[in-house]
Amino acid sequence: MDSNLVVRALGALAHESRLAIFRALVVAGPDGMPAGEIAQRLGLSPSSLSFHLKDLSHACLVIGNQQGRFIFYSANFDAMNGLVGFLTENCCAGATCAVNATPPCCGDPK
Numbered sequence: 001m002d003s004n005l006v007v008r009a010l011g012a013l014a015h016e017s018r019l020a021i022f023r024a025l026v027v028a029g030p031d032g033m034p035a036g037e038i039a040q041r042l043g044l045s046p047s048s049l050s051f052h053l054k055d056l057s058h059a060c061l062v063i064g065n066q067q068g069r070f071i072f073y074s075a076n077f078d079a080m081n082g083l084v085g086f087l088t089e090n091c092c093a094g095a096t097c098a099v100n101a102t103p104p105c106c107g108d109p110k
Helices: 003-013 016-028 035-042 046-058 077-088
Strands: 062-067 070-075
Touching: 003 016, 003 046, 003 077, 016 035, 016 046, 016 062, 016 070, 035 046, 035 070, 046 062
Parallel strands: none
Antiparallel strands: 062 070
């Protein structure tokens, strides 16, 4: 994973609202949820949500998909898993360690 993308992703997640948005989208799974529902669940104004979604999209952590009049947002599970993998790839100095491999996420292909 490109270190510039890692820095953008970590920077995007380093805000309480953006972290809450991302976590809500992870829970929603690959189908995601419409922007209005995200705003309602998290108590964010539409303009604030739009600002935060733009930042998360720029960091490649969320994907927007137009469906009729609505935009459904979902977590980019490949980017999330790539980020976690990047952060843990040199775990235990390359030796076998006690950290278990993370189970596949619901967004991972079976």
